[in-house]
Amino acid sequence: MPKSRSDRKKKAVYTPPPAAQKPKVTPRWVVPAFITFGLLGILWIGVYYIAGSMVPYMQELGQWNLGIGFGGIIIAVILSTQWR
Template sequence: MPKSRNDRKKKAAYTPPPSAEKPKVSPRWLVPAMVAFGLLGILWIAVYYIAGESVPYMRDLGNWNLAIGFSGIIIAVILSTRWH
């Protein structure tokens, strides 16, 4: 006579093996560098718009000041992806 479904042996729930990896830790320099690049990028753009004509080296760079400022912001975003 066939066994009923209730009589079958139930499978144990899957439990993954314990992980031998240690949790990843960010380097100590990462957060200060990320904040510094972000703030410097924002400040560079702000100074360019507020007093760009009176600052000698900013006047010479022209619209390249925007590229410099946004580069700092982009570097900060790239560093933030590496933060654990």
């Protein structure tokens, strides 16, 4: 006896996708650290340009003050990539 058309077109059984992995959690220290480094870097550069001649240790560092300020900003940007 020939098979009916409904028997030929059996649908595949639904299989749910595998369980999702746990979402990654940001460590608690990341956000305060990157905000602190960013603000300190900006403040360091600002103080250097506004009152650098009045602060003794800033006079001795000279242009290294820019390196210190931008270093803080760069560290803040690197830490911000760890924020999820």
